[in-house]
Amino acid sequence: MIVFDRATVVYPDQTVAVDQLSLTVPAGQVTVFVGPSGCGKTTSLRMINKMIVPTSGRVLIDGVDVAKQDAASLRRGIGYVIQQAGLFPLRSVVDNVATVPLLLGVGRRRARADSMALLERVGLDPSLARRYPNQLSGGQQQRVGVARALAADPPILLMDEPFSAVDPIVRQQLQDDLLRLQADLGKTIVFVTHDIDEALRIGDQVAVMRTGGHLAQLASPADLLSDPADEFVAEFVGRDRGYRALGFVSGEVVTRPETTITLGSSGEAARRVAHGADWLLVLDADRRPVGWVRPDRLGAKVNASDLNRSGTLAHDGAPLRALLDAALSSPSGRGVVVDAAGALLGTVNAGDVVAVIERERSA
Amino acid sequence: MIGWFLDNAPRVWSLTLTHAWLSGVPLVIGLAIALPLGWMAHRLPRLRLTIIALAGALYTVPSLVLFILLPLILGTQILDPINVVVAMTLYTVALLVRTVSDGLAAVPDEVRLAAVAMGFGRWRRLVGVELPLAVPVISAGLRVAAVSNVSIVSVAALIGVVQLGSLLTEGFQLLYLPPILVGTIACILLALIFDLVIVVLTRLATPWLRRAA
Structure with missing residues (x-):
């Protein structure tokens, strides 16, 4: 557990970077510091490992004042x-990962073996291990950066805008992988970002900071969306708060059975089972939904080129946002729900989901 | 010229060795002195300008003046080759202080930051991360210093320190071209060899740049 106790940082030119920050970072959870540039989020992060020493106030790790410990x-x-991973260009990928174990005096052979295992764990091909960092893509470098931070199995992980320099698709993969890793490892993670969506996605709790180093609100992502403390937080959290809040609510939605046809069947068979319906759901051989077709427009066979693929899939037990989006994005208005293996469970329409939202709200 | 060279080959060879020694040894000592000085200039921005200005001023002192003044300061004989070694070392330091400081400044911020955040002490960070990354820049400065040394050492012939420069002074005194040409070519070859050695050593010291292609 990390405790900020009225921690304040004032620079020599009297600029206040962090003002009386008091908050608790619970062990084993992800706490995100988010805010516009100049809000003191990185400064706050760096107080935890003594890269910055508070001008007044304290930062405690498991009850011990950080200022009293040897920095190294x-x-x-x-x-x-x-950000930018900060890998050592002169060391191979595996030796980058082994950096801290080697500093701690672990033998080179063991440190390397452990590092190889870690590389796989963060989703990197072991064949990259002998390469140098400048031979990797930005996303790969960032994964090496995560592996390097985890190498000595520290209980605390500090992440300073780790994914902001990679493109949005890679960023989302890295976020997913981090969440999966965290589910296994249960580290105490402090994560700094200026991206509120990243904060809401990654954080168990989110600390919104405002310029001048003030803590504006500390809350769970759901509470931040449903109950912003003031105008600044509401503004910063952004539009579509009601819809985005559904991303944190689950509810029991009963799926309806759906008439289906298998890809490659004859158009005649499709028209027969459709019974005049506008849209018919198409499955592959493993009963996984692949798209919708209009039976009246089919030729001799149900081909892949006939498919409308606009509908998103919702997994069983997914947040209401995913279910609602599945219904709204589906050409038939019926959102497709699948099981963990991706096989069809049934469909829901927007009305079903909204009914559940209403029920959850009045509950 | 070739006839003259063949007649005098043993002497040319021994002059070349002396020349290599007089210009090469200061290169190594100069680098050893420039590393801590350059590091200080890099660490202390206020001192940086002073150190670099002093180094620049030192380099503008004509070599002949230095060769004549040094025996007075050091208490050595005027013909003692030590004077040349000390003078060339001063020039090397003057050139390399700035280079070392620039090389350290060229280490990317995020790399330095990562080293700090992972618990590298100042010394370990310098030796393990910053200096290796500064090698390409320092090497470029070293190549300039090497060529410059080979050229300046020949001036010492004027005060009677014997090396390849002596072939030039002899040629001028006798108004005889072959020793001048042989001396000049030997100097050029020597400078090229120094350059080559530095390039090869740099490549060996920076494997990550080779494989980056």
């Missing part, structure tokens, strides 16, 4: 991932 040994016990 403190830092070796705290993983750190920075």
